[in-house]
Structure formats: C-alpha cells, structure tokens
Amino acid sequence: MPKRDRPTMIDVAADAGVSLKTVSRVINGVATVDAVLVEKVTASIEKLGFRRNVMAANLRSGASDTIGLVTADLANSFYTSLAAAVSAVAVRQGYQVIMASTDEDPAAERALALDLCQRRVSGLILVPSGHDQGYLQHEIRMGTPVVFLDRPAVGATGDAVLIDNRGGAERAVRELVAEGHRRIALLFDSLAIFTMSERLEGVKAALTDAGHEIDPRLLATDLHTPELARSALEALLAAPDPPTAVFCANNRATIGAVEALVAAGSQIPVAGFDDFEASRLLPFRVRLVDYDTPRLGIAAAERLFARIGGDTTDPGVIVQPTHLVDRGGPVR
Amino acid sequence: MPKRDRPTMIDVAADAGVSLKTVSRVINGVATVDAVLVEKVTASIEKLGFRRNVMAANLRSGASDTIGLVTADLANSFYTSLAAAVSAVAVRQGYQVIMASTDEDPAAERALALDLCQRRVSGLILVPSGHDQGYLQHEIRMGTPVVFLDRPAVGATGDAVLIDNRGGAERAVRELVAEGHRRIALLFDSLAIFTMSERLEGVKAALTDAGHEIDPRLLATDLHTPELARSALEALLAAPDPPTAVFCANNRATIGAVEALVAAGSQIPVAGFDDFEASRLLPFRVRLVDYDTPRLGIAAAERLFARIGGDTTDPGVIVQPTHLVDRGGPVR
DNA sequence: CTGAAAGCGCTAACAG
DNA sequence: CTGTTAGCGCTTTCAG
Helix, strand or coil, rough: CCCCCCCHHHHHHHHHCCCCCHHHHHHHHCCCCCHHHHHHHHHHHHCCCCCCHHHHHHHCCCCCCEEEECCCCCCCHHHHHHHHHHHHHHHHCCCCCEEECCCHHHHHHHHHHHHHHHHCCEEEEEECCCCCCHHHHHHCCCCCCEECCCCCCCCCCCCCECCHHHHHHHHHHHHHHHHHCCEEEEECCCCCCCHHHHHHHHHHHHHHHHHCCCHHHHHEECCCCHHHHHHHHHHHHCHHHHHHHCCCHHHHHHHHHHHHHHHHCCCCCCEEEECCHHHHHHCCCEEECCCHHHHHHHHHHHHHHHHHCCCCCCCCCCCCCCCEEECCCCCC | CCCCCCCCHHHHHHHHHCHHHHHHHHCCCCCCCHHHHHHHHHHHHHHHHCCCCCHHHHHCCCCCCEEEEEEEECHHHHHHHHHHHHHHHHCCCCCCEEEEEEEHHHHHHHHHHHHHCCCCCCCEECCCCCCCCCHHHHHHHHCCCEEEECCCCCCCCEEHHHHHHHHHHHHHHHHHHHCCCCCCECCCCCCCCCHHHHHHHHHHHHHHCCCCCCHHHHEEECCHHHHHHHHHHHHHCCCCCCCCCECCCCCCCCHHHHHHHHHHHHCCEEEEEEEECCCCCCCEEEEECCCCCCHHHHHHHHHHHHHHCCCCCCCCCCEEEEEEEEECCCCC
C-alpha cells in the first residue's frame, strides 16, 4: 500500500512557521487572522497536500455532520426517491447521509440503526421494518433525534412523517364501488406492513359505507413481486364468480395485475396505490393513488434538522395527502 | 436538549472495577480475558447503556469502516440499483456506505468526493460526472482506493467497471439495419456523457458496416427526459422523409419514443439501451439492450474491497457484457 | 492475563 | 491577534 502518512495540521504549522492553532483558525475560516499568516498557511496546505481529518475534528466537537437513513429496500424506487430528497436537504445543510437498507428484516433494522448511532450520526431517519423500535429509545434519550418515515414507530418516541394510506385507498375503492362493483379483487403485500394494513382499512371503510364487506376469497396477500400479483389475479379470474374490478395495494401489485389482465384479454377496472415510472404507457386506463414522494423525504429531513438544531417541542405526526390520478389508456 | 452525557469506557471501567484496557478488550472480543471480568464488564455496559464511540475508535486506528459512493443521480433507478448492490456488499464486510449524488454537476462531484475523503472513508466508488478527476489523484496516492463506475476517469488512476456500451448499441442497430432500415432516428442524451458517446460510436459502427452513415438530421441529443424524447421523435416523424426505425440511447428516451409512436399511431420498430421496470407492459415489441446492473455494482464493490484489503496489482478496466432482449408486445 | 501511559488529529479554553 | 495547554474516547505500545 502506498499509504504515505498524510500530513497533519502539525506538519502544516511547522512548514508555515506558525502555531497549530493558527492553522486551525485558517482552516475554519476565522476572520481574525493576519492576512500574511493566512497566506503562508494556505501555501503550506497546498504544498503539503493537507486534508483536514474530519473524524478527528468531530471527535473533539462531538458533532459528526452526518445523518443516517435506514430504509426498507434501496432497490425500490419509492425509497430511493425518499433517499434522494433527504440527501438533497442534508447536503444543503453541509451534512452527508449514511444510507442503509434493511430488506424488510427487523434484525437488520436494529443492527443498522444502532451501528449508525455508534457512528454518532447527528440524527437518524428510519423507515421501520420491524414492529418494535424500543431499542432506539435509549439513543433518543441520549440525544440522537430520530424521525420515522412512512411507518410509525412502536416503543420509541419520535416524529413521524406518513402518507394518508387509509384515505387514499378509501377514495380509490369508493370510485369502483360507485360504478357498481362489489366483487373487487384485493392484491396486497404482507399485512404485517403498516402501510398495507392501513390501506386495507381504507378499502374496508369504502366497502362498509356502501353496505358491502370484504370477501376473504378475493383478498390475496404477501404479494412481494409483480409475478406473484399476476398469478394471484390470474387465479382469481379463473375461479368461479370472478371479481369485476381490482384494487392493488402497491405499484408492484398494479404491474402484475395489468399483466394478468392483458394476458387474459380482460378489461375490468383497475385501481392501485402508488404511481410509477412508465405508468402512462399502461395499455388501458388505471386509477392510481399518487402522492409527492420527494416532499415526504424533505419533510422528514426538515423535521430532523429542526431537532438537530435544538427544537424540543413534543414529537408529532405529519400526514401527507394523497390524490387520485388517471394513468394509461390512450396516450394524450 | 436532553443530551445527557453518554457513558464512556472510563465510566464502564470504573463501574466494573477494572481497567480501561480490560473494557476495551471485552468490547473488541479479545479471547484472553478472564470470564469473570468479562461478565462484570458486560453487566456494567448493559447497566450504563454504554455505546462504543466508533468515531473515536477509528481516529486512533486510522480506518473508518465506511466507503463513499458518489453517483450522478440518486433519483435514477440505474444508480440506485448500483447503490443497493454496493451497499449489500459493504454491509456484508461490516462497512457502511455514505452516498451522495452529483446531479451530473462536475463541481458537486468534486466537492462531494473530496468531502468523503476528508471523512477518511476507506475507499470511494465514483460515477464520474465531470471530465476531469485529477483532483482525486492526490487522495489516491495518499492511500484512498477509488473505483470508477459506469464511466472511466480522466486524470486519475483507478480501477473502472463499465458496461459494453459500444457493443450493445452496435448489436441493436445491426438488427434494425438487417431488417432493411437505413433512416433510423437516434434519440440521445448529452453526448458529453461518456456512455452516450460510446453508444453513438456503436451505432456508427453498425451503420458503417452496412455502407450507411449517420444522418445528422435524424440525431437528436440532450434529451434528458421522456418528454423531450417524445417531442423530438414527434418532430422527426412529422418532417419530410421521416425515419423508419428508432434507436433510443437510454430508457427515458425509449419511454418518450414509445409515447410518441402510440400517439402518432405509428408502429416503426424501436430499439433502445437499458431495460426498465414495466418494460414488459409496452404496447408493442421493443428491443432493449439489457445488462446486469446489480452485478455491475457488486463488481465495483468487490474491486474496492480488494484494494482496501491490500491488493496492489495495476488498476484495470472491467467491462460487463450486454445482451438484447425483447420486451413489450403480446404479454406472454 | 492485566494495567498504566502515551498518543490518534483536531478543537476549546485560556492566556499572552 | 496569536500561542499554549488540555483534552475528545478510544487503541496501542509496553511493562507488570
């Protein structure tokens, strides 16, 4: 390894013929330094190729200029939109973001979140994967602010930024019901996921209002991939007394459902949660529950930086609205 | 702020009635510690809620157990797939990833990369946005290994992991040419981007081989979004002597092109670089140049960890293959 | 097998 | 306006 020793501030001070502290002042842009010395120090820094060791600086000052972001799945565009938004806010504040992905594994969530705390991040944004964030309570008390994103925490006190899952699903299904549909296929991922159970509640509310009920035979769950959603809907379509409409609880379910319908030559109405790239290319009209993902990430980041900045108001929940959009069908 | 002082190893040592060093040994899992002392220390750690300060540990040992990842655009699924893959490899090695996005801004690239070096990341994976990475040469000499991803570096020495842009584009266009097409619309993003100019070279090679040439009037560039690609193709279709086929240099161009063709009721053949989510839902057959994005990220991460591990072989370029796939059309 | 002492590279107090 | 003196919390010598 060509790991020549990196020069330190001591080396710079020696080279410039000034004290360590003067070098520190120049590097930190303290105004009250003689211009001549600034010049000398700057020259030495350049000459030696000095680079301030941020880790050492942080050790002394306690801060760290990084925040942690733990999401459920970095390969999912929803979370990466959040990540991009959080990152943009952070960079603007002079912070960097350490990102980690749990792949929906509660044990990984715990390990990663605690690891980030050990790295003394200034704050943490977490999309809970498990159902117990009690392990964070201690860190929060110790002064690491935590904002929960997309799903609320259990057993830990912190701000939460969520979307209106229930209301969005309810409005979408209400439309299907208004058009006379009663037998609506429901394609869901695991109901253990907060957003899924909330959306199911919304569906239930819309049906109940119309005097209907959820038919458990039309409810498919644990559909992690478009492929699973597609097979699930194909099975429902092939069964006796098939559904006359479909509600998909996330974008992967919607993609799988559309594939199934195209393959079956069926055109029953589809509504789904989440918009997605290329949704406008869908071969027929699809109603989607949309929301502003970047805004969600921005809200979480702003909340976190408010806490880092010393905001000690009681933690609260921010719920972002959703709205129905029409996608697919004849391209405009 | 409820920032009670976090307990340090000194506090733990005092509580357990042992020396600082013994606590350190226990925490680092040194085997040669008396079981009774281990027990005592563990109990005190638990009781005080001690959390090792990784920053301080790293300061002394020089390492940092983090790697940096700088991509061009965290909102683009290509880069986030890379990020997910890199992150997975890193976590497996006990490292965390600090991610940053340049939004294709060379100045941001430089600032972010140098910032990460100041944080003493153990290594850096960088998707170059600018055309000069000379600023990194010094860091590399100082012992921070750098792997360039998706695009090669200029002015800096490091490993690079790329895909076969030229070959992929060439094969796709060769197919169109073989079917008798000569007037092929070319929808590109900025040719200043390495991958774009490489893909254009591939197109040129395929045409030249057949005795044709690129018609500059059929070449549209700087198409950053699907909307721009759509308008560009619409303009070409409306012009006299319109193209009889389309080659799209990335997935956003492909999406825009398909929109334009559907709107125009045209069915001229489309080939494009990059597969994308929902590509199978396209309303007609589209040939896409596909490649294994996660593998690309994995390759870069593995190269980086090899360097971190002390590999001092000469830096090299790894080129990953591409292949043509058929998407869209009748859903199978 | 354990502990005391000496730093890692920098910043925060104080003096001059 | 500048320099000296202590540390930040931990790991690393090197003796016991």
